[in-house]
Amino acid sequence: MTSWRLALRLARRDALRSRGRSILVLVMIALPVLAVTAADVVIQTQQVSSVEGLDGRLGAAEAQVTVPAEGRPMAQRFDPNTGTTTVGRKQPAPTVEQLSAALGGDRLVEQRAGSVTLATDKGITYAEATEVDLRDPVASSLFRLTSGRLPEDADEVVVNPAVLESGYTVGDRLDLGRTQPAPAIVGVGDFAAIRTPPAVAGPVGSLGLDAESGSVPGWLVEGDPVSWDTVEQLNAMGALVLSREVIEHLPPDSEIPEEVRWDTGGDNAMIAAIALIAVMALLEVVLLAGPAFAVSARRQARSLALMAATGGTPAQSRRVVLAGGLVLGSVAALLGVALGIGLGRLLVPVAQRWSSSWFGPFEVPWLHLAGIAAFGLASAVLAAVVPAWIASRQDIVAVLAGRRADRPPSVRSPILGVVLLAVGAAMAAFGASAGSGAGEYLIAGSAIVAVLGMILVVPVVVVGVARLAGRLPLSTRYAARDAARHRTRTVPAVAAVAATVAGVVTLAIALSSDEAENEGTYTPTLAMGQAAVTGYDLRPGLWDALERAVAGELPDATVTPLAGVSGDHWVDLSAPGSSAPLLDEMSVGFGSTVLVGDEVPEVVPGISAEDRERAAAVLADGGVVAFTDHPVDGDEVEVSVDDRGRPVRLPATFVGFEDGAYPTLAAVVPPAALDALGVDDSTVTLVVTGVDVSAEQQQDVTEAVAAVTPNAGFYVERGYQAKESTRIVQFVLAALGAVLMLGGTLTATFLALSDARPDLATLSAVGASPRRRRGIAASYALVVGFVGALLGAAVGFIPGIAITYPLTAPAYSDTGPFLDVPWLLVVGLVLGLPLLTAAVVGLCARSRLPMVTRLD
Incomplete structure (x- = not known):
């Protein structure tokens, strides 16, 4: 220890004497420590644990009770969001009185959650919706008012800024649809559990949330803490419970019901990547700081040689150089951690702007930071090991004579x-x-x-x-x-x-x-650059409305209806004499598996120009174009519709999709073949051509189409987008x-x-x-x-x-x-x-x- 005290004293004096080199070493070691510390602080602050997220989910309540529509007995993990399942037969759903009695007579504040559609200038959009009395102390912290006031009756609501970006202002009435209420906006603020998506909240009944709209009935519990035994009792009644007491004081894992007990396992790739990054970072810092300690040892070479000449041992020479690593590494580690915490505090608001969810409270993970500081200190000491070993083996006579050369x-x-x-x-x-x-x-x-x-x-x-x-x-x-x-x-x-x-x-x-x-x-849905409106279960008149909606947003576009066999009919195609399907798998990309026309539409992807010409010739002669993913010999195809009698045999040509293309269609039949098949055609898709649709125009058309019917959508094929x-x-x-x-x-x-x-x-x-x-x-x-x-x-x-x-x-x-x-x-x-x-x-x-x- 006496030897180390002397070495540390020499190292401190040498660091103060050579300030420029010392600062350089401090920077090289402290910068990685600073960067990792700041990143760790931001990540830990960004991660919201179950305990940290309780206020955003419960407000000031002790628990939240929900009753799924099935009414069956339930099994859940400590946090129901992490796993639930039904465990028994259907039974009558518990009443509010029964729930309150099971909770020891605690007061229950009704709460409903779901989603609503909002009419916008271009069409409609969707918003998260909550019905609860925000003036009640139990629910007051669920919403942070920034302007206006809280709603007082079922005709008033509050919204977040994302709703105002859809064209609404305070005082406007929300257009939720013809059969829904139209409450007035009386306040704007932030929801504790929702940040960027549009969100709206009001008293029970203000937004039309009920079982038909998919809303699950729930209640906030005001009263005594809810134990795990009470949670299990409520589970048996058919309710799920988020309990503050349970989350803050987790029972042993053995209490989790077998039905929802599973091992989430680990991500091998992630663990390997973290280990690789940690080791590589350590090597990087050691190697970067190594030259600095090598130069320091070179500067101390004469002093070390004099020490050796007067009886100093190689171990003492090594300690002098290693002490430099200890002194500079300790200072750099502490400095890097301190500055990293400050940098992390400054970066949290910046990172919050790019996140779609709220961060948790500012968190300094001291245990992590202790490991990071130890990492910095270890890197400095390891960087000094090789120079220390070389310094202890130097040629004393050559050094004292002023000669310099490596072995x-x-x-x-x-x-x-x-x-x-x-x-x-x-x-x-x-x-x-x-x-x-x-x-x-x-x-x-x-x-x-x-x-x-x-x-x-x-x-x-x-x-x-x-x-x-x-x-x-x-x-x-x-x-x-x-x-x-x-x-x-x-x-x-x-x-x-x-x-x-x-x-x-x-x-x-x-x-x-x-x-x-x-x-x-x-796999592209449409041919590159093409755009289309597709839908399901649409009446004929809706297609005309959809065409007008598209034309209103894209006046220079050409909108062409695409005909197909109605989705009410099931059409099966096969090669004569073969029981194997023509397509092993496919997706319905155009509202029907069979289109009707005189050519393969350009919007269908994965068809070569040569096959399109061959298909057009066959369709002109009244034949069928059947798509297949394997070679088929023959010039006929058997078509059966809804298993009605014997299949109809028609002339045909078989066309394959190009490599990498996913089948989105089974066949194209000419109009003349419809009588033989006994089916009618109808519009199944609107093809939009003649314009390059921008991202903004795509969003406008999407809202306009959704305003006509929620069963239709607008898509533009832009290829793979990173x-x-x-x-x-x-x-x-x-x-x-x-x-x-x-x-x-x-x-x-x-x-x-x-x-x-x-x-x-x-x-x-x-x-x-x-x-x-x-x-x-x-x-x-x-x-x-x-x-x-x-x-x-x-x-x-x-x-x-x-x-x-x-x-x-x-x-x-x-x-x-x-x-x-x-x-x-x-x-x-x-x-x-x-x-x-x-x-x-x-x-x-x-x-x-x-x-x-x-x-x-």
Whole structure:
């Protein structure tokens, strides 16, 4: 302990003496701690637990009781939202008096929940609806009034801002439909449980919520706490209960009824990804901070040599360097956690704007943050381990004489690195073939093993680059050879860049391949760019109204009715002499499985131009076009309608859908064949052509169509559209990789330039120009960045390609797995960022240095 106290005192003094380097180390360690802390605070605040969400669901009540329409005895988990089921025969639903008696005479405040349709300027939209007396103290906290007042009778309601965006203002009456009440809006505010969707609330009876509208009767309980025994008693009566007492003081899991007791299991891929990210982040911080401690150990080399010359042991030398990691790591960890909490507090309102649900109360997960702080401290100590070991083995005579040189690279380390790379590749291959489950863990482990192997190979690669630099320009040749001569600071820098690039490439390949699977398995409903109105159970007159609604919003569009066999008829087609169906599976995309016309409509996707011409010729001759997903010989088809007698045999041609297209139609028959089949045709779809429908116009038409009938919808085929969240993740991934790579390269380069100041001063003494010194600085950054990025990209391909197999392997189809390499991102990391870093270093590096004497 005496030795450690001395080492810590020396480390503290050295940190204060070399403030610039100390600040750099603090930043490198504190930044990841700060980022993870802020993210953890925001995530924990965003997650609303059952306890935190009680006030939004119960208000000030002790419990909420609902009675499903079945009236059967129920079994539920502690929170009914997580699992319920019926467990007995149907019985009379309990009355309010019976529920109150079971609750010990507690007061019950009626509450109904459901949804309503709101008329808008363009048509109709839907809103969440609640009927409850918001003036009652039990329910008052369910709604936070921001303007106006609370409703006093069944003719008044309050709404949230989303309803006002639909065209309503305070004082207007809500148009809920012809048979529903039209209450007046008297207040605006926020619902505790609903944030962005349109929502409305009023007294019981104000919104027409009843059993016919799908509303489930419920009551808020004011009185004593409701125990789990009482919950089970109410379950037996046919009621479900959300109890504040039960959620805040959870009974043991053994109390959960067997009918709803299940193991949710774990997400293997998520656990593996978290473990991979944690280990890779630790490696990244260790490797980034390593050069700083290497330079520090270099600065302390003479002091350590004097200590060894006067009787100091290698262990004492190691403690001096390790103490620097302890001192700086402790300060960085505490500073990062403190700043991360503050940053998280500032980011919570920003994140709330992008969320469709309310966040919980601001939460600081101290146990998590203690682990994050320990992570920062451990990374600093681990970063100092290698420099400490090297410092304890330095040549005392050479150091005291002023000579500087690293020991020759070990032969065993690169051999072990190659072995680890081979093991990593084998683990990745085995994990890819193992599928989901253990496969994700093997691939995550392969990434870690491969990166560790790469780190051990880096010294040999750096020496190899120096030996191959003979034909390069002077500045680049000098930088490459200087990097090899001072491997103690070069290797961690190159390895840090490589680890960053490996992680980014792995995640980028996985993400791009997942998107490729989504796009490759996407099945269009209509032909690309086409739009249509489809519906079911529609009277003939409604189609005319729908056509007028579309024309009102898209006056330049051409609306063409598409005829088909009415959905009241069941039509079966088969090849003569075969019992096998023509289509193994299909979806009804046009309101009918059989269309009527003289050609295959352009709106039907997946039909080649050649097949369309052949089909048109057969339809013109009175034949049938039958769609199939397997080869069929013959020129006739048997058609049976509603199993009425013997099937009708008609001339036909068989057409297949193109690869990747999903069957949305069984057949097209000519009008002349309807008499033979004994059916009539009717409008089943409206095809909209002649205009490019924008997203805003699509929303307007959708509301207009819904105003005519809720059984119809409007759809525009735009092909596969990547999710906005996916684009954001891709952007964040590229930005994160760029920032980490730039930060690591710049940090390592400027540390190296600081350490190489005597060499650069010597160059100046022998006549090197300021431009030459800037060129050397930029070349050093280029060597570190390019070699690291190239190694990292190569290693990142191993787990990146492997993870695509369990990630995109087909579970229920014959397509996949999918592999998509984001070459633009890879080339940008390997070529673009090193060149950018070199340019930044060349512009920022000092060109004039003070003269320093050299003894060697």
